[in-house]
Amino acid sequence: xxxxITRFAPSPTGHLHLGGARTAIFNWxxxxxxxxxxxxxxxxxxxxxxxxxxxDSILASMRxxxxxxxGDLIYQTKRTDLYNSYVDKLLATNHAYWCSCTxxxxxxxREKARxxxxxxxxxxxxxDLGLGPGEGRCVRLRLPDSGRVSFTDLVKxxxxxxxxELDDFVIRRADGMPTYxxxxxxxxxxxxxxxxxxxxxxxxxxxxxxLLYQALGLEIPKFGHVPMILGKDxxxxxxxxxxxxxxxxxxxxxxxxxxxxxxxxLGWSHGDQELFTIDELIKxxxxxxxNPSQAxxxxxxxxxCNAHVMRGLPLDALAAKVQPFVENIGLGVQPIERxxxxxxxxxxxxxxxxxxxxxxxxxxxxxxxLSFIDKDKNKHLTxxxxxxxxxxRDILSSLEPFEPEAINQALNDYVATNNLKFKEVAPPxxxxxMGFMGGSHLHEIMAFLGRxxxxxxxxxxxxxxxD
RNA sequence: GUCACCAUCGUCUAUCCGGUUAGGACAGCGGCCUCUCAAGCCGCCAAGACGAGUUCAAAUCUCGUUGGUGACGCCA
Numbered sequence: 284x285x286x287x288i289t290r291f292a293p294s295p296t297g298h299l300h301l302g303g304a305r306t307a308i309f310n311w312x313x314x315x316x317x318x319x320x321x322x323x324x325x326x327x328x329x330x331x332x333x334x335x336x337x338x339d340s341i342l343a344s345m346r347x348x349x350x351x352x353x354g355d356l357i358y359q360t361k362r363t364d365l366y367n368s369y370v371d372k373l374l375a376t377n378h379a380y381w382c383s384c385t386x387x388x389x390x391x392x393r394e395k396a397r398x399x400x401x402x403x404x405x406x407x408x409x410x411d412l413g414l415g416p417g418e419g420r421c422v423r424l425r426l427p428d429s430g431r432v433s434f435t436d437l438v439k440x441x442x443x444x445x446x447x448e449l450d451d452f453v454i455r456r457a458d459g460m461p462t463y464x465x466x467x468x469x470x471x472x473x474x475x476x477x478x479x480x481x482x483x484x485x486x487x488x489x490x491x492x493x494l495l496y497q498a499l500g501l502e503i504p505k506f507g508h509v510p511m512i513l514g515k516d517x518x519x520x521x522x523x524x525x526x527x528x529x530x531x532x533x534x535x536x537x538x539x540x541x542x543x544x545x546x547x548x549l550g551w552s553h554g555d556q557e558l559f560t561i562d563e564l565i566k567x568x569x570x571x572x573x574n575p576s577q578a579x580x581x582x583x584x585x586x587x588c589n590a591h592v593m594r595g596l597p598l599d600a601l602a603a604k605v606q607p608f609v610e611n612i613g614l615g616v617q618p619i620e621r622x623x624x625x626x627x628x629x630x631x632x633x634x635x636x637x638x639x640x641x642x643x644x645x646x647x648x649x650x651x652x653l654s655f656i657d658k659d660k661n662k663h664l665t666x667x668x669x670x671x672x673x674x675x676r677d678i679l680s681s682l683e684p685f686e687p688e689a690i691n692q693a694l695n696d697y698v699a700t701n702n703l704k705f706k707e708v709a710p711p712x713x714x715x716x717m718g719f720m721g722g723s724h725l726h727e728i729m730a731f732l733g734r735x736x737x738x739x740x741x742x743x744x745x746x747x748x749x750d
Numbered sequence: 751g752u753c754a755c756c757a758u759c760g761u762c763u764a765u766c767c768g769g770u771u772a773g774g775a776c777a778g779c780g781g782c783c784u785c786u787c788a789a790g791c792c793g794c795c796a797a798g799a800c801g802a803g804u805u806c807a808a809a810u811c812u813c814g815u816u817g818g819u820g821a822c823g824c825c826a
Binding site: 292294295296315326328329330331333334352382386388390393396397398399400401402403404421422423436439442443444445449450452453454455456457458460462463464466467482483484485486488508510511513515516519538545548549550552554555556557558574576577578579580581583584585586588590595609630631632633654659677694698704705706707709710712713714717719720721722723724725738 | 757763787
């Protein structure tokens, strides 16, 4: 088998969104699986809507996701001459012709067709007029009079459409720029693409592109059209339905491995396996087992995926990742060594880095800044609570060493010697330390806080106890 | 309107060329564990859109219906 070459070709008219990210992942995975090449091409021919900042943002998201590309970035706006050389070839072989119709005239044709229940299309007015460059405005492809265009889709199987359904579409605009289908075909051929996985909104472009390949006498690559991702309510994914750009997931503290795992698994499967490492995805993804039906995006499952990745990370790596989030929510620049125990205590209690950082708050602020949840405070900081807190405070003030094991032992001893149950003692202590009934094991919390801070919290809580 | 694509639990999916108590995962519910909350473990709930046909046998093949999505630009 010759080398597999795939590509991702975003247009820089917005940030990288979930759908684009998924097609990028599929193409990247296919190339990596077969040891081929994955190329990146910026389709910036829409001068009005394309912006450099979006190109930058898309590239940043690609890097964040770990989708590295081979070779140089290709910008379509820099290849106008190349496209026009192909247009000239088509003109020279009579596969294309100049058209002088105005936008208004073409629109009138469409209206007319629509009125008779036909598909709106160009009626071939200038087809045989033999217009030259001076007389024409744009260039159109001359389609065959009859026949069917068919191809075997990697995802959907055999697809065929009658050429009667198509019209002589524009391949070169009046301003000299190529249209989308023209540029895509030239680029895909020039870049040597063998496989094209894209959204199935392109399924109707494919016959047009195949006609171009045929008119140009070029080899046709394999196409695979994956269905678009739908929102929760089966509607098209839009901002209204919670569609977010990849960059936003990054800000929310998702891990790229989790997003890649989730997105790859949406519309593709490998038996019953749900969780994959990137290496496993590369190993198993061969372009088959792609699901032809639409899939709804589920951020709850994404969160589950992310939680799983977070739990599997080495603690120091997790601490390094959460560090900027801790700083961003106003908890200061904390050294990694200090974040490691926090990660250990809280990583199973949150599903993203932002949530993890937030869960650190009670342990990173001073006792005086600790905020209490009224419900827990009223319930546990009582006269009975004061008794336990006071006695335990005494024990802790002279405990040596002030370390997890010893602290835990001291608490158990207190419970045993007073003939109590742990669950009678824990609530006031927990509320004193955390401000609410949550968090990790008490001895871990105290060991992290250190003796001084622990005692300060006991003192504060004791003063808050109501009879 | 025309054309194209799609159709299994609420959601993601498995069930390779017809024969399964239709499996797994997320969510939900219940239990165990337990100092809270989680995590973990165990269990429960829950599906072949509808109608015909082919066949000994259909979720699986065929046709139709319905529903969803997409496309129909000198946007990409």
